Amino acid sequence: MEIKSFDVSGLTLLTPHHIGDERGYFAETFRADLFAQHCGNWTFIQDNESRSVRPGTIRGLHFQSEPHAQGKLVRCTAGALFDVAVDIRQGSPTFGQWIGETLTPDNGKQLWVPPGFAHGFCSLEPDTVICYKVTAYYSAECDKGLRWDDPAIGVKWPDVVDPETLSPKDRQQPLLAELPAYFTWSE
Numbered sequence: 001m002e003i004k005s006f007d008v009s010g011l012t013l014l015t016p017h018h019i020g021d022e023r024g025y026f027a028e029t030f031r032a033d034l035f036a037q038h039c040g041n042w043t044f045i046q047d048n049e050s051r052s053v054r055p056g057t058i059r060g061l062h063f064q065s066e067p068h069a070q071g072k073l074v075r076c077t078a079g080a081l082f083d084v085a086v087d088i089r090q091g092s093p094t095f096g097q098w099i100g101e102t103l104t105p106d107n108g109k110q111l112w113v114p115p116g117f118a119h120g121f122c123s124l125e126p127d128t129v130i131c132y133k134v135t136a137y138y139s140a141e142c143d144k145g146l147r148w149d150d151p152a153i154g155v156k157w158p159d160v161v162d163p164e165t166l167s168p169k170d171r172q173q174p175l176l177a178e179l180p181a182y183f184t185w186s187e
């Protein structure tokens with residue numbers, strides 16, 4: 001398992017090893033002990049999956065507010081996607097900063113996005129499937145979001161991005177400057 005941290009503290013990229021043989025490969029895609037060692041003691045209580053049929057499909061930027069704030073462990077199981085996390089912790093030295101990683105079934109990369117971050121992705125191929133574990137159940141009333149193209153954040157989305165794919169909800173998300181202080185940063 002390779003581990004990469006970012007200048008934006010709290011985000012972690014985990015890459016399980018693929019054990020190859022003439023049939024293909026085997027990978028341990030999640031180990032509670034290794035995850036706790038590198039990301040802390042979290043309990044995953046829900047698994048999510050979505051398929052985006054068109055390349056350039058953009059979902060996000062989303063998060064759940066307290067008391068249902070979610071940590072997300074994200075991976076791609078079909079196609080390819082550009083995964084983005086934005087720091088929305090008031091007082092964070094990296095408030096409003098973003099990171100992006102390309103996740104594919106072949107690279108096996110998984111992004112850990114703890115509470116305090118908005119999360120979104122853009123599919124890069126047809127029929128892209130994202131699978132992610134979350135640390136809190138879905139709560140429609142705590143389901144919040146942020147504009148995907150907020151110039152104050154400046155996410156460099158892939159050229160394939162297609163705003164026509166935005167859900168009605170995502171077409172009217174607020175700007176970072178309009179966002180209440182849902183999360184505050186602590187050392």
Ligand SMILES: Cc1cn([C@H]2C[C@H](O)[C@@H](COP(=O)(O)OP(=O)(O)O[C@H]3O[C@H](C)C(=O)[C@H](O)[C@H]3O)O2)c(=O)[nH]c1=O
Pocket residue numbers: 048050059060062063072119120121137138167
């Ligand atoms: C997230 C979620 C949604 N739903 C229902 C609500 C809607 O009827 C339908 C589609 O929901 P939504 O349009 O919010 O789905 P996405 O646009 O893929 O949103 C997700 O994708 C971005 C990238 C995320 O990080 C979040 O996990 C999540 O917000 O599924 C549920 O029943 N349970 C759930 O956990």
